[in-house]
């Protein structure tokens with residue numbers, strides 16, 4: 314019993330899997346978004362004991378069950394901040410896995426490392442941060458963790474003698490991954506100051522200055538500020554230039570969490586003034602560059618700072634060349650050693666479509682959000698709960714009483730109907746329905762469908 318399969322068998326299998334994927338794409342628009350399946354049914358279908366004998370290419374029939382139990386990402390899937398999975402890039406994933414390159418360093422994956430360094434420089438250039446380098450990550454959460462690890466090592470070094478105390482500042486709208494990173498780095502969540510925001514959910518620079526002064530007066534050590542370039546709830550962009558002024562003056566590391574929004578700097582750079590003054594920036598090509606998960610990225614300005622944080626080279630990974638290209642090692646600049654060839658997906662997708670097509674898709678998403686905002690404002694039964702800064706629209710039905718509970722039930726009803734998928738946010742304590750346009754498939758008709766479905770589900774519930 315050999316694990317090897319012939320090239321012909323592989324081709325046959327890959328063609329059947331490609332057909333399954335293509336059938337899924339063909340049916341996207343007509344399928345209900347949420348699969349009509351129970352947890353128990355999926356366990357029955359996909360769980361069970363590990364088979365002791367293989368079924369060969371009939372595994373494709375089992376994969377059909379995986380497809381049927383999956384959420385469908387058509388143009389009306391507008392939940393969370395979830396990129397739409399661009400298929401040309403996805404097709405390249407098969408090749409990436411067959412090549413099985415381990416992107417530890419150039420010498421392990423010469424082409425792979427070259428491709429990753431290329432796409433990282435494309436991303437940096439595209440958002441006006443051409444002087445930055447970095448690496449792809451599993452997502453925004455790992456990029457934020459790595460950015461804050463660099464901040465700690467730069468301002469309160471802990472790698473050798475263990476954690477020193479340090480205070481980190483962010484707004485109350487910061488993503489939960491910031492609190493998680495602060496906790497994991499041993500800084501302590503009590504040392505994360507979550508500052509209240511203005512009417513547009515942006516950090517107030519004056520409050521930041523005051524908080525730093527208070528902490529210094531109390532004998533504490535401020536080390537970093539995390540600015541959001543697109544908060545997860547409403548897409549608010551903190552005043553990056555004013556925050557950069559303060560960070561420079563106070564010698565704080567400036568990390569920008571752009572996991573949701575920073576890629577919009579490709580089309581509305583004026584909204585992100587000051588971004589290039591950050592020390593580190595996280596962004597997610599698997600969000601607003603439409604790539605399949607996972608494809609996050611951490612950019613940083615100072616490679617030496619990355620080395621000081623992450624370099625701990627064991628003998629077996631030592632590089633034997635000083636050549637700046639061939640001696641390059643991601644593991645000196647990242648928390649990962651073994652790394653998958655994520656970059657091939659993005660590189661293929663960008664070569665296939667060209668950057669202008671991505672800019673067009675981003676512009677379309679921004680205009681879809683504005684159009685939904687206009688529809689909500691024009692509909693007496695609905696109300697907008699937050700300004701539309703990027704592509705997230707938070708709104709709700711005006712129920713005369715029990716508005717939170719009834720909107721919560723309304724969200725469940727909308728998603729159950731299967732035509733549109735929304736998620737939720739809490740806006741100043743109120744339960745909001747939230748549509749987030751980071752989807753290259755969304756059309757104007759899909760935007761109308763959001764309002765139609767919300768009103769239809771509300772009528773059904775009364």
Ligand SMILES: Cc1ncc(COP(=O)(O)O)c(C=O)c1O
Nearest residue numbers: 394452453454488544545572573
């Ligand atoms: C602003 C922001 N930061 C960080 C993250 C975490 O990114 P990931 O899910 O890729 O870990 C998200 C996810 O939605 C986000 O919106």
